[in-house]
Amino acid sequence: MNLFNTNETKAQFILSLLPITLFFPIGIGYAGIVLFLVALLLGGHYRDRWQAVKDSPMFLPIMALLAVTCGAGLLLERPEGFWKAFMHYQIYLVLLVFISVGGGRWQQRALKVFFAGALVAATLLYLNFFQLLPDWTLFQNYRMYAGNKSILIGILLGIAGGWMLNEIFAFREHKWQRMAALLYIAVALLFLAKTRTGSLIFIFGCVLVLLRYLAFSWRSVLLVLGTVVVLAVAWQTATGFRERMVGTVNDIKAFVDGGKISTEGVRLEMYQITMGIIKERPIGGNGIGTWAIKYPERAQGLMSASMATPHNDYLLYAAEIGIIGLCALLWIWLAQLMVAARIGGAMGMRLLTIGVAIMFGGLVNAILRDALFGIAFMVLLAIPLAGINRHAYKNNSNQYGDAGR
Template sequence: MPLEPATMTRLQERFDIAAKWALVGVFLSFPVALGLANTLSAVVVLCWLAAGHYRQRWQAIRHNPMVLPALLLFGLILLGTLYSTGDMAHIRLHTLKYSKLLIALVFLSLLDQARWRRYCLGAFAAAMLFILASVYASIWIRLPWISLRANPAQALGWGVDHTVVGDYITQNVMMSFFAVLCLTLCIASQKNRWRGLWLALAGLAVLSITNLSQGRTGYFVLAACLLTFVLTAIPGRGRYATLLLLATVLAAGLLSSRTMEARFQTAWVEIKNHNTDIHSSVGHRLYNYKTVLELIRERPVQGWGTGSYDHESCRMIVNPVECVEFGWHPHNQYLFFWLENGLPGLLAYLFLISRLVSYGRAAAAPDRFLILGLACALIADSLTNSPLFSARENHFFLFMMALLMAGPVLQGAGKLSARPCPSGWRRHSAAPRSGKNIRAR
């Protein structure tokens, strides 16, 4: 239930409003300026503390399906610091990165009103539009805000890498979700001109991944997100026709994109040579997985403790000089939690994902498409990367999870078929529907 302004003093109400505006700023900034997002996150937390009413805020979110798995996972991370074999610097680093689980719950308690949820989603969309425009502008001109770290070559022209922020994996993961958002708004829009605009933006987002970026994680996440969208948003027999069309488009994209074709050819070579070349993208990951599985076999239940990966992986690496390259993270979030926090850590992470999926399946359209798209992106990205450990990705996934699970964001934007939420979640996570409840299929 939203906090009533009447229960707050004027000063507390001002702090509450300031926290919410700062939160909008977080969603506007984390895709493009991570340092600013961290500063604004600190402002949100400080204003949240100053606004008080902690008990009421807790009562408002305690039944939300995100809360229990997030607290359980972070509790296991804290417990893992007590027996970790890692050094204190890595223990602090890992704990700080995963602290976004708690910050996301603070955000969840502030997103109790639909208008603030829409502001935050709109801010994220604006940031992604800026990234998308920069991608296409950088085909012809070198933009001053694209750093050498994000794109060392900064080559001009079509068919080369045009990463704008962070790294190409992070940008492509966020762009995949943005494509789902555009497709969702296309379906929800009532006017044809808006439908055409959102469909065009979705197409541009897809092309920015397939033809204007390197890496294969983005292709994998994009394909998974589009498949999920078709299965959840297209009813009846049209679903299968759309799946066939999607497969045809992706195949045509693969054949027409020199970037995609080259990356898949490289992947095949790297797979064949993974035993002799562990420094390639695929060879690196397979070598990491082999090392991680050996460590998991030694301690499958309790793990090696939070922040232990660097120390333990270096113990397994033959050449100590390679510790810097292979000791950062294992490029698999499931194995990462299992290695450091044991089987309970892996199960807690799966619990968090399952709650997101369950909430999405029960949510009304069009929010259902966004929630399941986010869940699919997280599931796919966790297979080849460590999204809750990577700085910008943990902002994206955890903060977007809090936003979408706080309650309906787009519901009512179009006349779409909807499924009711389970009764236990409706009060805290979804607005009540008008009319009689419709039995879920």
């Protein structure tokens, strides 16, 4: 790996190293982001940075969400904690800052660094399984389930697995090494990581890649069959993952029938109550930061009364900034998918799989409301989106589309 290219800026270099920090305590990632911002400010060329942001196909959708949230802040209720909640809605502005550095060879390095981080994370899960992992704070999220950070590690492994399968189909070089790495990560994710979300994102990513590269050739058929066999074996042998999925289905059935749900099925209860909050003011919403106040009032005595979010970004946006705000969010997500379709190639598939991961993750977790998730997704989104000009997709989009070689 070329550690530094004299043609790139220091901000690009630091940004290319951020993906590996996502697998460790959040303070390490934040320290890296601070270094990136310092390098960006000292690097100058502010007009070029601003031009890169304005030319991005993500600029207008993100500005629309900013306008909606500013309008909600001016016209709707502003409870205690408003400003903290308001800043969470601006997570996509972080993406604009990242892509202001433009495209370059740093994207290749960032992808390799991300894969290296995934391999390190998988290794730590194996070491923990064999009780060889040191009892250090650095590894605490691998030694025991620790909430959102443990979930994020699983999500990152799921995305890395889908991206690796994309590399296997897209490039001829190092195919066997990539297949071994994919299997290494997949086993760690499905058997050892304690998250359904990451496992499902991995499966969805693999399905998308298989559909993209499905062709009538022996090589493609063997790769497809091999992937299907791995997933089938994992379903039969990964009892923890299978039990969690079966439990989720049983909770949904019990909730619909009016029966008792498990503690893991509490999200269904939250969704139902949040829908009631949405119905009060469906168009413009109840105001930024109001869910945390209104929900406990309606959930007194229930398991979910102390929850900080509804664990669903669609419902949170609809409850606080209404259908208008939800449409602004969906515009951003649709723009990601449209850019992926337009640029095509390996880079387009990376953007498509992570776009689907965000949209699915938003159904079952506070993917954007929680900065732990949000920052991680913005770092990964910057890899395929940097350097893309909405005025000339075809001229710029595939310049670094082989960033997996």
